[in-house]
Amino acid sequence: MRREAPKSFADYTPLLFPGLMLVVFFVVPFSTMIAVSFFKRNPAGFYTPDFVIDNYARFLTTFFAGVLGFSLMLAVLVAVCCVSIAFPFTYLLTKRSRRAQTLWLVGLLSVLSLSEVIIGFAWSTLFSQTAGITNLFVALGLMDKPVALLPTFGAVLAGMIYQALPYTILVLYPALVRLDPTLLEAARTLGASPVKAFFNVVTPALRNTIVATLIMVFVFALGSYLLPQILGRPRHWTLSVLITDQAIYQSNMPFAAAMAVFLVLISLALVGLTLLVGRRENAL
Amino acid sequence: MNRLISTQVSRRSVLGAGLATAGVLAMPSILRAQDKSLKVGVYGGYFKKSFDEHVFPDFTKATGIAVESVAEPTGEAWLVQLEQAAKAGQAPADLSMMSQTSTLKGQSTELWTPLDTSKFKHYGDLLPRFINKYPDGRVAGIGAVAWWITLVSNTDVYKEAPTSWAAFWDKANEDKLGLLALASNSFLLEVTAKTFMGGTNALDTEEGLNKAFEKLAEVKPNVRLWYRDEAQFEQALKSGEIPMGQYYHDVTGLAIADGFHVRTTFPKEGGIQDSGNWVLSRASTKVDEAHAFIDYMSQPSMQGVMSRKVGTTPTLKKEVLDLTPAEFASVSSDIEPIIPRYDLYTSKADWINQKWTELIVG
Numbered sequence: 001m002r003r004e005a006p007k008s009f010a011d012y013t014p015l016l017f018p019g020l021m022l023v024v025f026f027v028v029p030f031s032t033m034i035a036v037s038f039f040k041r042n043p044a045g046f047y048t049p050d051f052v053i054d055n056y057a058r059f060l061t062t063f064f065a066g067v068l069g070f071s072l073m074l075a076v077l078v079a080v081c082c083v084s085i086a087f088p089f090t091y092l093l094t095k096r097s098r099r100a101q102t103l104w105l106v107g108l109l110s111v112l113s114l115s116e117v118i119i120g121f122a123w124s125t126l127f128s129q130t131a132g133i134t135n136l137f138v139a140l141g142l143m144d145k146p147v148a149l150l151p152t153f154g155a156v157l158a159g160m161i162y163q164a165l166p167y168t169i170l171v172l173y174p175a176l177v178r179l180d181p182t183l184l185e186a187a188r189t190l191g192a193s194p195v196k197a198f199f200n201v202v203t204p205a206l207r208n209t210i211v212a213t214l215i216m217v218f219v220f221a222l223g224s225y226l227l228p229q230i231l232g233r234p235r236h237w238t239l240s241v242l243i244t245d246q247a248i249y250q251s252n253m254p255f256a257a258a259m260a261v262f263l264v265l266i267s268l269a270l271v272g273l274t275l276l277v278g279r280r281e282n283a284l
Numbered sequence: 285m286n287r288l289i290s291t292q293v294s295r296r297s298v299l300g301a302g303l304a305t306a307g308v309l310a311m312p313s314i315l316r317a318q319d320k321s322l323k324v325g326v327y328g329g330y331f332k333k334s335f336d337e338h339v340f341p342d343f344t345k346a347t348g349i350a351v352e353s354v355a356e357p358t359g360e361a362w363l364v365q366l367e368q369a370a371k372a373g374q375a376p377a378d379l380s381m382m383s384q385t386s387t388l389k390g391q392s393t394e395l396w397t398p399l400d401t402s403k404f405k406h407y408g409d410l411l412p413r414f415i416n417k418y419p420d421g422r423v424a425g426i427g428a429v430a431w432w433i434t435l436v437s438n439t440d441v442y443k444e445a446p447t448s449w450a451a452f453w454d455k456a457n458e459d460k461l462g463l464l465a466l467a468s469n470s471f472l473l474e475v476t477a478k479t480f481m482g483g484t485n486a487l488d489t490e491e492g493l494n495k496a497f498e499k500l501a502e503v504k505p506n507v508r509l510w511y512r513d514e515a516q517f518e519q520a521l522k523s524g525e526i527p528m529g530q531y532y533h534d535v536t537g538l539a540i541a542d543g544f545h546v547r548t549t550f551p552k553e554g555g556i557q558d559s560g561n562w563v564l565s566r567a568s569t570k571v572d573e574a575h576a577f578i579d580y581m582s583q584p585s586m587q588g589v590m591s592r593k594v595g596t597t598p599t600l601k602k603e604v605l606d607l608t609p610a611e612f613a614s615v616s617s618d619i620e621p622i623i624p625r626y627d628l629y630t631s632k633a634d635w636i637n638q639k640w641t642e643l644i645v646g
Contacts, residue, residue, distance in 0.1 A: 041634070046367060046393060063642055124516075130523040148525065151508065234465075234510055234645045242641065249466055249512075250637050251360045251389065 030264075037257035047254050055258035064239075064259075068266065071222060071238040075267075078160045079217040083210060085161070086168035091202060093169075094176045105173070108166040116163065120230035123159045124150060127231070155231040160224055164217050171216055175209040176202075211278050215271050222267055239263055321350040322573040325362065325377030327560075328355030330535060331429070334594040343580050349573050358469075360386055367395055370567040378568035379577060381560040384626040385468055387416050387425045390563065392630075397564040398422035403575040406582045406600060413623065414599040416561050425561025426578050427599035429590065432533035432616070433464075433471065433556040439545040441527035449479045449551045451528065457506045462517040462529030465510035467640040468629040470530065471556045471622070476500050478553045478622050487625055493632075497639055510644055521546055530556075534595035537614065550617040557597065557621035591615045 006012055040050035093104055114122075126132055127149035134146040149155055183205060187197040203210070225240035239259060247256035324340070326332045332355045340351040354377045356362040363386040369376050382390065390396050401407045401423055414427025435446055441460075452461060452475075464470030476496045477486045486492040508526050511517040518535065520526035522544045533555065536548040562581070564574045580586060587598040588606045597616045598605055605612070628636060 042392065046364075046389075058638075063646060067645065121516075121519075128520075128523070128525050130525050229512065230516060237645055242645075245466070245637075245641070248361045248364070249468070250633060251364050252634065252637075253364075255634075 033257045034261055036253050037261050039254045039257075041252055041254045046251060055254045056262070058255060059258055059262055064242075067237070067239050067242060068263070070236070071240070071263075072266065072270070074156070074160070074228075074236075074238060075218045075221040077157065078164055078221040079214045081157070081161050082164045082168040082217045083172075083214050086165055086172055086213075087203075087210065088198070090169050090172040090176050091198065094173070094179075105170075108169055111166045116224070116226045119159060119163050120227050123155065123162070123227075124230050127155050127158075150231050151233045151236070153232065153236055156228050156236050159227040159231045160221055163224070163227065164220055167220060168213055168217050171213050172209065175206055179205065208278070211274060215274060219267060219271070222263070319350060320348060320573055321352060322379065322570050322577055323352045323354055323375070323377045324577065325354045325356040325380035327358055327381055330538075331381070331594070338589060338593040339581075339586075343577065346580065347576050349576060351577075356380060358383070360389070362386070363390055363395075366390070366565055367393060370395055370565055373567055375565040375567040375569075377565070378570040379562050379564055379574045381428045382425060382563045383560055384416065384558070384624070385629040387561045387563055388626060388630045391418055391424050395563075395566055396424040397566050397568065397571060397574075398424065399426060399564065399578065400575060404579045404582055406579075406584065406604070409584070409600045409604045410582065411599060411601060414559060414561075416563075425563040426582065428560045428562040428581065429594070430557060430559035430597040430599055431595075432550075432597065432621070433530050433558060434533045434536070435549045435551045435555075436521060436529055436531040436536050437547055437549070438521055438524045438527035439547050441524050445547055445549050446528070447549070447552055449475050449553050451551075452503050452506060454506075457528060459506065459508045460526065460528050461503070461507045462509040462511055462520060462526040462531075463503075463507055464530060465512045465644070467636050468633075471558070471624045472500055472503075472530075473497070473628075473636070474622050474624050475530075475553070475556065484622065484625050487628060493628075493636070493639075497643060501643055504644065507644075534615070537595055550619050552619065554619045554622045555617060557623055559597075559599070 035049075036047070037055055038051050038053070039047040039055075040052050041047050041055065093101055096104070129146050129148035132146065132149060134143055134149065137143040138146050179202065183201055184197055187201045188194070192200065222238075223240055225238060225244055228236050228238050229241055240263075243256050243259045243263070246252045246259065324335075326335050332353055336353055340353060344350055356377065360383075362380060363382065365376060366380065367390070387396070398418065399422075404426070410427060414430065415423060416425035416427075418424050435449060435451065437446060451457065452463075463472065467473060473487060473493070473496045474484045476499050477484045477492070480499055481492065481496065487496060509517060509520065509529075514532070514535070517526065517529060517531060518539070521529065521531065522539060524545070531548070533548050536546055539546050540548070562574075562578050564571065568574065581590075582600070584598075584600055584604045584606060587600050588611075590596050591598055591605075591607055591614075592611060595615055598607070602612065607615075
């Protein structure tokens with residue numbers, strides 16, 4: 001199929017609808033947020049339109065740098081863990097029968113119907129001392145007495161991986177299902193073991209998909225604000241938690257907006273960097 | 285719209301014309317224009333359930349004004365929503381229950397319609413701390429409900445009731461406490477000042493505040509959960525997972541009545557008394573209905589009903605109430621309360637918030 005460059009205005013019309021949606025649901029809200037981030041905060045009330053950089057200045061401290069650093073680290077870790085678990089899982093899933101695949105996918109989709117609140121409370125019960133899994137370990141003779149597994153960093157990580165894993169699998173699934181089987185057959189014919197073929201053939205062939213999935217999970221995890229509160233200590237709170245505090249509890253919209261703009265810019269920069277590195281590697 | 289109906293055309297002819305005009309029928313406000321109604325925002329969950337059950341039906345019976353209750357979130361989310369809506373001329377609720385800090389913040393943008401106190405028969409019986417005034421003396425809000433934050437503990441874990449807020453600082457309680465996560469809803473600075481610094485006046489100066497923060501930092505190792513969401517702590521308190529902390533006296537009372545092994549204690553330094561006001565959004569047109577509602581709620585008999593059925597503390601003088609001494613004791617205490625320094629959360633809001641966040645996160 002040959003693609004012709006669009007010539008007349010009419011050729012561009014299919015772009016109108018997505019373009020309009022992008023403007024309405026992204027450009028307008030995001031511009032509003034940027035504008036508000038420069039407004040002047042009135043501590044006794046709300047804010048007045050103005051152009052001040054106080055909100056950004058307040059953010060530039062080691063304290064907020066630490067929180068931002070932690071949030072980014074957590075999101076990267078969740079993304080890496082999710083893809084490391086989901087990629088082999090999805091690969092093996094595509095080798096099952098059609099029926100088994102459907103059942104698994106329906107199961108995964110149903111996990112998506114759980115809200116963050118339910119996931120948070122379920123895991124907090126599971127990790128608790130009074131009703132948690134350690135009671136099971138005690139009953140099995142693996143432990144002496146039940147202990148609380150939260151609030152810990154591990155609990156936060158587990159909750160967030162659980163929440164993001166179905167998305168990861170659903171994003172990876174189409175690419176893996178469409179993977180040309182002859183690639184693997186060739187590898188096997190040339191004497192590669194299934195494990196070797198997976199790592200040396202399947203993984204490199206899908207490198208772009210993997211990078212795209214990592215980015216998606218990273219962005220998804222960056223917005224999490226409930227699970228770190230329910231499963232972690234204050235030092236595990238992400239920047240999103242502090243943004244919520246400012247917006248909801250302190251009604252300091254300008255500062256909340258400035259923090260959010262900062263978070264968006266940093267994550268866009270990271271995503272850009274990842275793509276840049278990926279492109280350079282591909283070019284070699 | 286009321287005027288349109290009463291002066292130019294009869295209600296019947298509007299209805300007749302409406303049959304031909306789908307657009308008119310799509311506006312139910314016209315069809316119901318003659319019914320008196322009021323949208324009242326109350327804190328979602330327990331308060332809303334109690335008001336729907338014990339308050340609103342009787343009010344409608346007594347006055348003929350229908351009430352639509354709106355569940356509002358605690359914190360300042362509702363204030364922000366009301367403010368945004370008022371800018372657009374909308375009122376998601378006419379009257380709302382509003383915390384003291386939020387009432388003060390709303391004052392700064394004239395968000396609240398000043399109330400005409402001559403319409404409240406029992407205005408003179410209200411305790412002065414339950415009348416919220418603009419700086420120029422106009423009344424911005426009238427006490428709606430008052431409640432206590434007390435020292436709560438699990439009776440299985442603590443056989444003896446703690447007697448002082450100082451228990452939070454006890455090294456024996458390491459990793460055992462659940463405290464509210466914000467300076468402006470936990471009022472722990474006030475607790476620190478009253479317990480160790482002779483009273484909340486110690487917070488008048490920045491030096492005093494710094495001292496209170498320093499003292500409060502010693503509590504950190506004992507805190508297992510800094511909660512924003514009540515359910516999070518209540519569950520853990522009942523199960524003994526987090527056996528001590530600060531919590532609402534009324535809700536803890538309900539948990540005791542349900543047989544859970546918890547207790548609520550008024551420490552010798554006093555419980556924290558917080559309260560909410562009835563405030564009227566400036567975008568609301570239901571000024572008369574709103575006054576009728578506040579008047580109804582401020583009657584001694586209604587305050588009695590609230591104390592007995594909802595467990596809130598009366599906003600009126602003790603003398604005019606019909607509560608028995610035992611009933612009064614269950615919703616209040618003769619120990620002098622710790623009254624939060626609401627002024628700090630408007631005048632020094634950002635400074636305190638920043639110090640506080642660094643204290644608990646850092």
